[in-house]
Amino acid sequence: MTRTPSSFEDIPDMADEVAVLMASRFGGARRGERPPLVQMMRRRGGALPAGLRRRAARLAEAGRMSAQPKVARQLSLDDVARDHAALVAHLRPLGEISRWQGRAIGFAASVVLGLLVLGGVALWVMVRRGML
Known part of the structure; x- marks a missing residue:
């Protein structure tokens, strides 16, 4: 299920989805807590294979950069979509x-x-x- 972002505003949702999947698969979040992907990468990023770890780091960085609209417009949405799809396919x-x-x-x-x-x-x- 490849989800193509229509704009940079979809990137935080994609990063949050990966963070929730990481928390459910590897742990690292308390009950009811929804840590951001950057925090999940610090906590349980080592549980991912090296290639996916790099993709998750890129997605976390894109999620962080998407808070600044001028910078977020410079992001490649296709790369973000590929990183998201690979991570979701591994974690789901x-x-x-x-x-x-x-x-x-x-x-x-x-x-x-x-x-x-x-x-x-x-x-x-x-x-x-x-x-x-």
Whole structure:
């Protein structure tokens, strides 16, 4: 879902969206807090791959510069849109519910593996003692 900004006024919204996605995926924000992208980059920017970290830094800088209309008009909206799309594509696939489901499935898989190993050991002991 590539979102093309129609003007420099859309850039802060795009930066805020990336900041919220970073906070939901990597943590770093208290409940109810919505820190700006610059702050999220300081807190959890290291969790992003290097290429995306550079894109997030550019988007954060564009978000900061968009507060000054004369400077913001000099920004390339296509570059900002590409940076936003790449970051959203990386951060969005795993939402909070998906991560919770992944943890639950991982826990269930480890329990099942443990039971299989326990059953195999019990079967081996029964064969060694001649019970089977």
